[in-house]
Amino acid sequence: MMRWLERHVPKLVLAPSFIAVLIFVYGFIAWTAWVSLTRSRLLPRYEIEGLIQYERLFDSPRWDTAITNLYIFGALFILVSMAIGLLLAILLDQHIRAEGVLRTIYLYPMALSFIVTGTAWKWVLNPGLGIEAVMRSWGFETFEFDWLVDPDLAIYTVVIAGVWQSSGFVMALFLAGLRSVDTEIIRAAQVDGIPTPRIYTAIIIPSMAPIFLSAFIVLSHLAIKSFDLVIALTGGGPGYATDLPATYMYAMAFSRGDIGQAASSAMIMMSVVFAIVVPYLYSELRGKHD
Amino acid sequence: MTDIAAPTPAAAAPRTRHRRPRFGRIALRWLLFAALGLFALYYLMPLFVMVTTSLKSLDEIRGGSLVALPQEVTFDAWRTAWASACTGISCEGLRPYFWNSVAMVIPAVGISLIIGAINGYVIAQWRFRGAHLIFSLMLFGCFIPFQVVLLPMARTLGILNLAGSIEGLVFVHVIYGIGFTTLFFRNYYVTIPQELVKAAKVDGAGFFRIFWSIFLPLSLPTVVVTVIWQFTQIWNDFLFGVSFSQAGTQPITVALNNIVNSTTGVKEYNVDMAAAIIAALPTLLVYVVAGKYFIRGLTAGSVKG
Numbered sequence: 001m002m003r004w005l006e007r008h009v010p011k012l013v014l015a016p017s018f019i020a021v022l023i024f025v026y027g028f029i030a031w032t033a034w035v036s037l038t039r040s041r042l043l044p045r046y047e048i049e050g051l052i053q054y055e056r057l058f059d060s061p062r063w064d065t066a067i068t069n070l071y072i073f074g075a076l077f078i079l080v081s082m083a084i085g086l087l088l089a090i091l092l093d094q095h096i097r098a099e100g101v102l103r104t105i106y107l108y109p110m111a112l113s114f115i116v117t118g119t120a121w122k123w124v125l126n127p128g129l130g131i132e133a134v135m136r137s138w139g140f141e142t143f144e145f146d147w148l149v150d151p152d153l154a155i156y157t158v159v160i161a162g163v164w165q166s167s168g169f170v171m172a173l174f175l176a177g178l179r180s181v182d183t184e185i186i187r188a189a190q191v192d193g194i195p196t197p198r199i200y201t202a203i204i205i206p207s208m209a210p211i212f213l214s215a216f217i218v219l220s221h222l223a224i225k226s227f228d229l230v231i232a233l234t235g236g237g238p239g240y241a242t243d244l245p246a247t248y249m250y251a252m253a254f255s256r257g258d259i260g261q262a263a264s265s266a267m268i269m270m271s272v273v274f275a276i277v278v279p280y281l282y283s284e285l286r287g288k289h290d
Numbered sequence: 291m292t293d294i295a296a297p298t299p300a301a302a303a304p305r306t307r308h309r310r311p312r313f314g315r316i317a318l319r320w321l322l323f324a325a326l327g328l329f330a331l332y333y334l335m336p337l338f339v340m341v342t343t344s345l346k347s348l349d350e351i352r353g354g355s356l357v358a359l360p361q362e363v364t365f366d367a368w369r370t371a372w373a374s375a376c377t378g379i380s381c382e383g384l385r386p387y388f389w390n391s392v393a394m395v396i397p398a399v400g401i402s403l404i405i406g407a408i409n410g411y412v413i414a415q416w417r418f419r420g421a422h423l424i425f426s427l428m429l430f431g432c433f434i435p436f437q438v439v440l441l442p443m444a445r446t447l448g449i450l451n452l453a454g455s456i457e458g459l460v461f462v463h464v465i466y467g468i469g470f471t472t473l474f475f476r477n478y479y480v481t482i483p484q485e486l487v488k489a490a491k492v493d494g495a496g497f498f499r500i501f502w503s504i505f506l507p508l509s510l511p512t513v514v515v516t517v518i519w520q521f522t523q524i525w526n527d528f529l530f531g532v533s534f535s536q537a538g539t540q541p542i543t544v545a546l547n548n549i550v551n552s553t554t555g556v557k558e559y560n561v562d563m564a565a566a567i568i569a570a571l572p573t574l575l576v577y578v579v580a581g582k583y584f585i586r587g588l589t590a591g592s593v594k595g
Binding site for chain 2: 017096250
């Protein structure tokens with residue numbers, strides 16, 4: 001008995017976590033998937049009715065807005081964060097004396113919660129008192145910047161705040177990537193007289209492909225989950241103009257009492273995340289199998 | 291997955307720069323600094339605006355400019371934000387919610403640290419059939435959008451009698467922290483040679499003994515990274531907080547959102563800004579004090595959003 005116990009201690013130690021993950025991750029996903037196939041409203045019901053919730057979802061103009069917003073927000077958020085992150089990383093890579101200070105400044109938003117970020121930008125973007133008012137007081141009387149309250153443009157303010165929060169992180173990733181490129185190759189290129197911009201575009205950046213991929217994965221994952229930022233910045237409004245799937249799900253689950261809709265929208269979110277993350281993780285984990 | 295946690299920038303060898311004519315080089319240098327400076331302004335602007343606004347009176351905010359320095363510095367807004375601002379119906383400021391967050395974050399970080407250390411130790415050093423699959427399943431679990439577990443978790447917390455309590459939030463954070471804390475420790479412990487374990491076993495040391503006297507003493511760097519990571523994640527969490535807490539047990543992020551978005555009464559922007567800074571201070575402090583580890587955690591956990 002003791003021998004048996006001793007031999008299996010590692011497994012026994014790991015077991016509680018494994019069981020917890022099985023139940024609270026995979027079991028819960030199964031529960032949500034199940035409920036998404038029922039007519040659950042305020043309380044869950046367990047008679048499977050087929051895909052009615054998904055049909056309702058795709059018929060809903062609010063969900064339509066949420067998905068369109070996710071496209072706009074996701075695409076811009078990822079592209080702009082990556083572009084700024086790469087630019088900053090390259091600029092910082094030029095042997096800057098104040099590099100440490102600048103890096104600290106670029107990255108600190110990452111330490112803040114999205115609620116704080118949203119609160120700060122809500123204030124800065126406030127048409128009556130924020131940037132618009134500042135520009136007008138500087139003499140640009142007709143300057144207009146009221147995206148925050150414009151249903152067509154409000155989603156772009158979410159992009160602004162999101163990029164502000166996350167681009168420093170991308171910079172940190174890229175900077176680490178730039179610095180890990182083999183210096184021998186770079187020196188050889190310099191000896192050959194290849195100009196610095198070409199060294200970047202032809203040698204350094206292509207060798208960073210894996211880092212681009214992980215930055216993309218992280219950012220897209222962030223974009224799909226984005227909930228707090230929207231809540232704090234626009235509250236999903238004006239109307240539901242800045243709804244994202246995450247805020248749609250929350251509204252259905254906790255204020256509209258429509259559990260079926262909440263479950264089906266959560267399942268769609270999860271499918272999107274998994275479509276992006278699973279192949280990536282699979283290749284990562286397989287590569288590391290030793 | 292460690293290769294995402296690429297080496298620290300400082301470790302890189304210096305790169306010799308391409309030679310240019312002197313004038314062009316100086317001009318480029320200026321351009322470079324101008325660009326970097328502009329970006330620094332962009333990142334600092336919201337913080338600057340938050341701090342200055344929190345120190346102004348409401349009259350000064352309405353009459354003055356967003357970017358102006360306060361003419362008369364007053365800490366009234368800070369006092370209000372801390373002790374008497376209203377979140378919906380109750381007007382106790384952020385203070386009770388700040389302590390809610392503290393009461394939530396300390397046990398949650400402590401427990402998930404222990405779980406991560408022991409799990410990482412097993413997966414890295416006591417490999418058995420299926421261990422890799424278990425690790426993969428745990429990792430995949432980190433990536434789910436939490437929306438997909440919100441509803442069943444709400445019901446489970448009800449069944450466990452933890453609904454609306456700080457203990458319930460601790461429980462949720464510990465559960466969904468398992469994947470990442472395990473990843474951190476596992477990645478660190480694989481770098482420790484297995485011969486060490488074998489030698490210790492020959493000497494008659496058991497599973498826990500080896501962990502306690504060999505691995506744990508070596509773990510400080512990972513412990514720091516894990517603590518910072520979990521602390522930041524849990525302190526900044528909003529989704530779980532808003533879904534699973536009730537009046538009185540809300541964490542500070544939820545209270546801040548309620549203060550800022552409360553529709554009753556005059557909008558006190560200075561109080562909003564002071565409240566936002568108070569909510570941000572603990573994580574900002576961690577970032578400033580232990581920035582190196584913060585960044586290491588970010589990049590090592592860059593598989594998490």
